[in-house]
Amino acid sequence: MFKKAILIHNGNAGQDETDNRLGAVIGPLAAGTGELVLVQTEKPGDAERICAERGEEFDVVFILGGDGTVHECVNGLADLASPPVVGILPGGTCNDFSRALNLPQTLDQAAQALMQGTTRAVDIGRVNDRYFSNFLGVGLITDTSENINPQLKGKLGKLSYLISTLQTVTSADPFRFSLKYDGGTEEGEAVMIFVANGRFLGTQPLPLDADALVDGILDVAIIREAGLPLLKELFKIKSFREWDAHASSFEFIRTRELTLSTDRSMQADTDGEIYLNTPVSISLLEKRLTFLVGEDAPAGLI
Structure with missing residues (x-):
């Protein structure tokens, strides 16, 4: 008690x-x-x-x-x-x-x-002087959030997110970026960069390990092209451990910290809230906050 x-x-x-x-x-x-x-x-x-x-x-x-x-x-x-x-x-x-x-x-x-249930100390992301629990995204994901019809969201709930994604994904504008992380540097063009701490997005499970919230690592996806094949690939993958770099339309990086800059100032989406802009410095605070979890939570959270 x-x-x-x-x-x-x-x-x-x-x-x-x-x-x-x-x-x-x-x-x-x-x-x-x-x-x-x-x-x-x-x-x-x-x-x-x-x-x-x-x-x-x-x-x-x-x-x-x-x-x-x-x-x-x-x-x-x-x-x-x-x-x-x-x-x-x-x-x-x-x-x-x-x-x-x-x-x-x-x-x-x-x-x-x-x-x-029981308690579990979980990782929390830090971006500049702010924090996020679930994700940070730039590009397509921010456009999707901006395009959500408030009336549709009220009537259809999570379905409105899928509708907005389908409306946006075929017309995403690429941007140039530079990303520095623990293992090196990535540069080029992308339509979305997604930094995950949590395991769900828009109610859909992400292909991350069960211990994603406690592993001390940020999972970063660099998506270089839009289109329906991208959606099919994202829904098809069950785990990033099965990801094939040579046959994929996106890149996957695991890191403890990173810095991201873009050729123009771009809005960043943190946990569905849009108020930050690039450039951003991102790090992970290991086991920073303790949450109550369900008693049947994955082994990594118990």
Whole structure:
């Protein structure tokens, strides 16, 4: 049992939805904590500020929201000297990071799993003076996020991401880049550079090992050309360990840190949030934050 906990929930939802969400999780959380404090965010940045200012007051911070809310909280917690344990309650469209932690995607089951599961210290990415838990991307992935129709996202959820990808992938503009990493340098043209820490993107599993969140390594894909063959290849590959460099339309690098510059300033997508621009310096903070994980999580997370 945790002595003192805080539940941060996204205030953008309507009252009925908020009541339903809280009703699904408060029972299990309250049963497993001595004191449970509820805080509702009112505007972007609130979750990060609350975590930075109050995080060390608590044994555990529960995050009820999507990947954007998780991203804010991670940025508020990562600099703390003694950050609390983190539990994610998936309340967004994709909830990719909670999937990597093997948590159920329904709120009541997720709340129960958090209280029955175990803790695991996981890696967190650092980009310039900011942090990311799941990924950083430049190029096609940023264009895809920018092209998402808000009305479609509300009605279709994760399907809107796939629709946007299909609309974008045949018309991606290449850019010139220079990438320096542990093992050398890569230069040339690409349509997307993707730096992964987590194991899911848009609800789809990435071909990464089960211990991706705890292996101390960033997985980097350099995709040099767009088109439907690229999509087929990405969906076909089950593991980057099976990747054939000579028959592939992308390159794959594993590194602990890297710097990325582009021929023009380009937006970078971090965990689905777009507010940074190239050039960027990226590194990995090994086992920086401790999360509650599902009891049947992959062996690398237990």
